Amino acid sequence: MSAANFNVSSGGGNTLREWFFYQLEALDMVVFAKVCVLIWCLWKQRNLCLWEGQLQQPAQTVFCALSFLCDWASACSLQRNGNEARVMLEALTCCPPQPGFVKCNVDGAVFTASGRSGFGMVIRDSAGSFVMGADGSSPGLFNVKLAEAIGLREAVQWVLSLGRSNVIFEYDAKVVVDAVLSGAADLFEFGAVIADCRLLLQHGCNYSVQFIRKQANLVAHSLARASHLQDGFNMFSVPPDCIRNLVPPFVPFAG
Secondary structure, eight states: OOGGGOOTTSOSOSSHHHHHHHHHHTSOHHHHHHHHHHHHHHHHHHHHHHHHOOOOOHHHHHHHHHHHHHHHHHHHHHHHOOHHHHHHHHHHOOOOOOTTOEEEEEEEEEETTTTEEEEEEEEEOTTOOEEEEEEEEEEOOOOHHHHHHHHHHHHHHHHHHTTOOSEEEEESOHHHHHHHHHOOOOOSHHHHHHHHHHHHHHHSSSEEEEEOOGGGOHHHHHHHHHGGGSSEEEEESSOOGGGTTTSTTSOOOOO
């Protein structure tokens, strides 16, 4: 959810309460539901912290809110088979691959303060279970578009080195995904990296790339954001701390 969804300077009353509900009325259905569930989860986490001393990372609170919303939308879809519930569910989740395939979720990151760029990726099977993950960072402050393209290139190279076939790469960087799929030429550095991605994908056995919404790419995003904590390339056979609570049984897939 972007901060652009709220217009702080707009009207809506003289009190915070009046302003808040005025803003809610301007939101579309998906964003409105996210805001309401997130507020509920924040209040629940506040009570757990205050009365039971249980602390939770912000990413966990957000993910719990989205997971709850996914479950609710799925239940509504089953009960009334309504279009609104299906739209909500599709906006928040991704579908698992068919048996025999795996999905590799990818994300890139730019760390302005330290002058570094990084990436994170995680492989999961058709049940949504964690198979393997990796992240990495290096000195060099690329623009976001280029950093995201490099992230995909690193992911395809890594999966190729593992000898895996039948892989679907999912990315929330639509510019990168569209560039790979379009086949258009680009003489700038971004285009050179995209050309590398296309070539690497051709070397893989049954590799494909598809766009995914940010809400369903939280695991790869969390890995990418933690990549600056270590130099070089790092692989994980078990989920590291930054995603331990975001992988099954906590990560839902829409069936």
